[in-house]
Amino acid sequence: MSLQSAPFHHDVAEGPEANAYWVTADDGVRLRFAHWPLDTEQGPAKGTVLLFPGRTEYVEKYGRAAADFAARGYAMIAIDWRGQGLADRMVDPRYVGYVETFDDFQRDVAAVLAALSELDLPQPWHLLGHSMGGCIGLRALHEGLPVKSASFSAPMWGIGLAPYLRAAAWVVGAVSKPLGLHGRLAPSTSPVTLVLDKPFDDNTLTKDPDMYAYMQRQMTGQPDLALAGPAINWVYEALKESRRLRARPSPDIPCLTFLGTDERIVNTGDVHKRMARWPKGTLDLIQDGEHEVLMEVPETRNHIFDACAAFYGRHNV
Template identity: 55%
Template sequence: MLEQAPFHAALADGPEGARAFWLRAGDGLRLRVAHYPGPEAAEGTVLLFPGRTEYVEKYGRTAREFAVRGFHVLTIDWRGQGLADRMLDDVQTGHVHLFADYQTDVAALLDAVDMLGLPRPLHLLAHSMGGAIGLRALTRGLPVASAGFTAPMWGIRMFGPMRPAAWALSWSGARMGMGHVYAPSTGPDSYLSRTPFEGNVLTTDHEGWEYMRRQVTEVPELALGGPSLRWLHEALAECRSLSRLPAPGVPCLTYVGSNERVVDAARIHARMRAWPGGKLEVVQAGEHEVLMEAAATRERIVAQLAAHYRQAAEAAGAQASA
């Protein structure tokens, strides 16, 4: 059952009529989903999988661009972030017990599609951590006609000896009952609240930066700090596991900034080279948040994704009627 949930429409700056709802995951945790409506004669619904630290309001402007192009958007606060149930007493810690638990949240999001009576076909758009969740969901038969990714977390960017050290520290921390402790060099403050715009790793667009920063400073409950050692171990293990799987048989369009400094861009390039019919677009001078770059960049990417979704739906329809 869906119950009305708080939603900060002014900060989201999305299409008119957007609403948020509480729902329960299969294991009882309370999640928050948001429906950004499209036109009455919509062409389908985009399932938007956010990244780590994110929340439904962040994608209001992206949803507005999709609404103009004929699509509804349904997005979620994953467990442990946004206004969903947090996992630890220190609510600023980004934590998950098992990475597979996010698939329970995906199942709840799909239930919400039916509860809200949203139009099909469904399409995926997944960012950063949501890219790992989305790829796993695709391998498990996520019922979408096509997929899009922005800076998907198919690997975490680390330098040389940092990777084995991260594996060792996160594994031993979890084994010794310290999985709740913040990963090294992180803490309770959110990146947006403690970092100046100059030199940030998210966007080159000052207005896009301020859009994100306003959301977490005006509604601190949305903010999240660094990941726990447990989250780090689970994320590393999930990326390794996904790297061993073949590409799903779903049309795919992926974007990565040429200056990506958060996730492993080499893993993205490698995955997309092996994705039959997949296409990779490099956003020149783009950082991690390509949908938070200048408005013209966001509009171009959404227009291309909408065309990609439309083409995939038409191809699936033609195949079904053949």
């Protein structure tokens, strides 16, 4: 196949030059991915980071991350999953985060991997999965994702819900499709994307006001990228996928996971349990870090990108 160029909003990405492309999954859903090649003046690339974003995210959000990896010798790609970014939205209104089943995200992975063969990306490849992308990435590793190592940022191996809310989510999710409610916003969630709905003070994403403002500029500058709360069915399917993954062993691949000590979105207990049984895994606890540890204060970001580059470098053969 021949790759078809897609729009990319350089003005809000604030990163190196990128190329974006459309790809189509085997069920007809159109997706977008971005590629940040390494500038030839920076010397030969040490490899390529396959960045799997989280829920609500879009490729432009990782423009600064692409710059951080480029400075350390790595090219990068990132994906707009179905239902977010400029990929096909799955329900109306478009701001509702929806997926029919988490199996569908593996269709997205397969479609992008097939397209990457045309780009001749520098080898080896390394995974970086953030939040929901960590859930998708763990499943992809089990299904043979061709990477030499895996890193995760606040991986969604469980959702941070109070026990009574978790029980309610199982019940409501199970009856939502027969009642025709599965595409509606989950109770207590907002129709406004998080960074525009909540002020910086006591936000659950980052301690860095500059990075919070960066995300806000992206939402006000390119509102079509915005995604708000999850649908009832998304929550239900996420709970089911987390349960399935908990029952599986850890992949036989080196793993480095970052988790903020102030994490309030994913279930931290599930992350600790998974890493405790990952023989080739290391858990790096980020002091005072919120959910977006890749977008934390500069000292934290430098630590994480340095640690990733060193980790990838140890597994480049």
